[in-house]
Amino acid sequence: MAEPIIEVSDLVKHYPLTRGVLFRKQVGAVRAVDGVDFHLGRGETLGIVGESGCGKSTVAKMLVNLERPTAGSIRYKGEDITRLSGRALKAVRRNIQMVFQDPYTSLNPRMTVGDIIGEPYDIHPEVAPKGDRRRRVQDLLDVVGLDPEYINRYPHQFSGGQRQRIGIARGLALRPEVIVADEPVSALDVSVQAQVINLMDRLQREFELSCVFIAHDLSIVRHISDRVGVMYLGRIVETGTDTEIYEHPTHPYTQALLSAVPVPDPEAREHRERIILSGDVPSPTNIPSGCRFRTRCWKARERCAREVPALAVPAWFRTGGGPAAHDSACHFAADGSIGRSAPGQVVPLEGHGGGPG
Numbered sequence: 451m452a453e454p455i456i457e458v459s460d461l462v463k464h465y466p467l468t469r470g471v472l473f474r475k476q477v478g479a480v481r482a483v484d485g486v487d488f489h490l491g492r493g494e495t496l497g498i499v500g501e502s503g504c505g506k507s508t509v510a511k512m513l514v515n516l517e518r519p520t521a522g523s524i525r526y527k528g529e530d531i532t533r534l535s536g537r538a539l540k541a542v543r544r545n546i547q548m549v550f551q552d553p554y555t556s557l558n559p560r561m562t563v564g565d566i567i568g569e570p571y572d573i574h575p576e577v578a579p580k581g582d583r584r585r586r587v588q589d590l591l592d593v594v595g596l597d598p599e600y601i602n603r604y605p606h607q608f609s610g611g612q613r614q615r616i617g618i619a620r621g622l623a624l625r626p627e628v629i630v631a632d633e634p635v636s637a638l639d640v641s642v643q644a645q646v647i648n649l650m651d652r653l654q655r656e657f658e659l660s661c662v663f664i665a666h667d668l669s670i671v672r673h674i675s676d677r678v679g680v681m682y683l684g685r686i687v688e689t690g691t692d693t694e695i696y697e698h699p700t701h702p703y704t705q706a707l708l709s710a711v712p713v714p715d716p717e718a719r720e721h722r723e724r725i726i727l728s729g730d731v732p733s734p735t736n737i738p739s740g741c742r743f744r745t746r747c748w749k750a751r752e753r754c755a756r757e758v759p760a761l762a763v764p765a766w767f768r769t770g771g772g773p774a775a776h777d778s779a780c781h782f783a784a785d786g787s788i789g790r791s792a793p794g795q796v797v798p799l800e801g802h803g804g805g806p807g
């Protein structure tokens with residue numbers, strides 16, 4: 451395992467839910483992130499995947515210090531960065547940079563590309579002396595595959611994919627060690643998504659970056675990630691390598707997500723079942739007891755309402771060994787069946803298009 455550059459432990463972000471305008475009274479909390487653990491190895495890419503509202507962006511914002519956690523720790527090279535301030539905070543911020551989801555709204559339309567990419571140097575002038583900035587920005591444009599001559603243009607003169615390249619160039623300006631990319635391709639046309647993913651993959655290797663790459667969809671992170679974490683309602687429910695997650699998923703939620711990913715090979719498709727989850731994701735203000743996935747799970751039994759499953763290697767892996775042993779937060783991750791106990795929820799894939807339900 452690569453030496454960890456970031457270690458997240460029991461990370462929590464709760465937003466108070468208030469009522470009343472004059473006398474604001476707290477009536478509950480939005481449990482956006484509710485006990486997340488993961489590590490990011492040096493030079494590694496970790497994919498984080500989950501449905502809308504499961505807390506991905508909140509995790510991203512805490513990693514780059516845009517939000518302060520309610521509890522838990524984020525260690526960067528061994529040091530907890532969640533309570534830093536002043537100079538120490540500034541130094542860490544320089545090393546952990548974010549690439550945002552929407553290249554249409556995240557770039558200031560009144561600034562030139564040169565000013566956008568060079569803006570981080572205003573905050574960290576020690577990285578690039580004034581007289582050197584233009585050359586550096588042109589280098590960055592070249593690195594992300596844009597013509598350095600574009601330096602004086604404005605964002606509206608670029609396509610979505612090109613704008614995201616500008617966002618990536620800005621993220622690289624300070625030569626960070628870690629990049630947190632929050633759904634960097636979701637706002638782009640499918641045809642340009644792969645180009646931007648390939649660019650990030652190349653840059654990650656070229657600059658030896660450690661990356662957290664967030665997406666909705668398991669198929670997007672597959673080729674860029676060394677490991678993947680699957681999030682559900684504020685927690686990571688399963689984490690493992692590419693092979694472990696895609697070929698040996700043990701958490702029912704991961705199995706359901708994977709069953710919705712289109713499979714190009716018709717023969718493989720025939721042997722697969724499409725799992726349709728019942729109901730909607732519960733509200734993060736009212737999280738089910740025990741296993742938070744149980745209200746939509748076909749394997750749920752009484753124990754699931756009582757006991758929170760730990761994110762750990764299931765016992766049968768520990769005793770049986772095998773190369774696919776990895777962490778899964780399910781009491782019944784062990785039994786290997788995919789939904790056979792719930793007739794009606796599992797239907798053959800055929801005739802169901804293939805896109806996520």
Ligand SMILES: Nc1ncnc2c1ncn2[C@@H]1O[C@H](COP(=O)(O)OP(=O)(O)OP(=O)(O)O)[C@@H](O)[C@H]1O
Binds near residue numbers: 500503
């Ligand atoms: N500032 C805030 N105040 C209150 N609730 C918030 C705040 N920010 C986020 N939330 C809530 O926290 C939950 C998690 O939000 P978050 O944006 O992290 O999800 P996400 O996984 O990034 O979703 P998406 O895929 O749609 O981007 C959501 O229910 C959201 O409404």
Ligand SMILES: [Mg+2]
Binds near residue numbers: 506507508632633
């Ligand atoms: Mg988000």
